[in-house]
Amino acid sequence: MATLLVKNGRVVTADFDAVCDVLIEGETIAAIGRNLPANGAEVIDATGKIVVPGGIDPHVHLDMPFMGTFSSDTHETGTRAALHGGTTTVIDFVLQKQGHSLREALTEWQGRATGTAVGDYSFHMAVTDFNPDTREEIKDMVAEGITSFKTFMAYKGALMIDDAQMVGLMQEVRKHGGLVTAHATNGDMIDTLIAQHRAQGKLTPRYHYLSQPEVTEAEASGRFTDIADYTGVNAYIVHLTCEGALNQVRDATRRNQRVFVETCIQYLLLDADLYGEEFEGAKWVMSPPLREKKDQETLWAGINQGLVQVVGTDHCPFRWEQKLMGKDDFSKIPNGHPAIEHRMELLFSEGVQKGRISLQKFVEVTSTNAAKIFGMFPRKGTISIGADADLVIIDPAAKHTISAATHHMNVDYSAYEGWELTGKIDTVLLRGQVAVDAGETKVPKGYGQFIRRGKTAF
DSSP: OOEEEEEEEEEEETTEEEEEEEEEETTEEEEEESSOOOTTOEEEEOTTOEEEEOEEEEEEOOSOEETTEEOSOOHHHHHHHHHHTTEEEEEEEEEOOTTSOHHHHHHHHHHHHTTTOSSEEEEEEEOSOOOHHHHHHHHHHHHTTOOEEEEESSSTTTTBOOHHHHHHHHHHHHHTTOEEEEEOSOHHHHHHHHHHHHHTTOOSTHHHHHTSOHHHHHHHHHHHHHHHHHHTOEEEEOSOOOHHHHHHHHHHHTTTOOEEEEEEHHHHHOOGGGOOSSGGGGGGOOSSOOOOHHHHHHHHHHHHHTSOOEEEOOBOOOOHHHHGGGTTOGGGSOOOBOOTTTHHHHHIIIIITTTSSOHHHHHIIIIIHHHHHTTOTTTSSSOOTTSBOOEEEEEEEEEEEOOTTTOOSSOSSOTTTTOEEEEEEEEEEETTEEEEETTEEOSOTTOOOBOOOOOOOO
């Protein structure tokens, strides 16, 4: 059995911070302590560096059919890029097609990921057609290790389910100890605003943003939390962006309800000023759209208050030629933004290094909380004896610049082009193997494993 010793790093988890060594045997962590003997193990010297658990991004869309095209990162390219950014595990979304079964959708996504993923992965099941047959499949998905189910409250006619279906799904998922997540925006109102803007000839990317005002997200977030409270299901709001929506979660806590909240790195760092009258703004067309600076302040505060538990990406990249599908009509721009590779370095540089969050909070929101919420803890999300040896070694002083010329995502522009960061990921270990070192991929296509998940342990 191969052994590896990471020596003299500052090892940081959600509840531990000390300079020590980590001994790895095979795929798991065997010992943690000071001055551990090498005994023939390969040694990685982490002196002066920070060692954290492998990142978990619970919100990615790889090779996803959407708006007449597919997101441009496959499970191979997307998980490879994730590894370069310190994310060792992702959770992708399987999309049920209306009129078809959950099993058919799962088989389709397994065909894309099995044998191609470079990093570890799991699946959420997006339910777009809840009916008696679908109800019967929920227990089968849980048995497969897929314990989270997504609902869309927007994209009517394609992904959206109505409130009656959502109640039925929540009741069934609760029976089996699962979790229901929501894309919480008011689809009917958004569709009405889109139609109004198009009728008025307002077709630039800015009107994507203006078609999804804050009220559309706040209303749907409140409705989702109310229905979840009624059914008693574990509830999670994906990609929450704004003050109004987070205030709905605050209100839910007043009745002693627990609602998990995810925001995404873009909503912490980018704002709606990027949407102009020029088509360049299409780079940041995503749903929900970027918000205002006051919303950024709310989200940073929400992280420190414990109201926001996870920072993901909603990574759904499209190449520029795909974005051009909407050059004459904002409603035809594929919605999505590339970020899977930069989440952890951006959050470290802009969050930890600038004093917005602590280093331990950084570990919580990039790894540990997602592992607990989505049933992977303590196998993932921590550095402890018996856990998978997923480690990220960060050089906290290294400066570097983000550019499409150097990233590994399959997209020909960067949403963060020219951003100068302090803190760079130096080495990444996945299940005991050096996966990335000094910018080079060290594990092959197909090394990634499907991670079967259990119930929420938060």
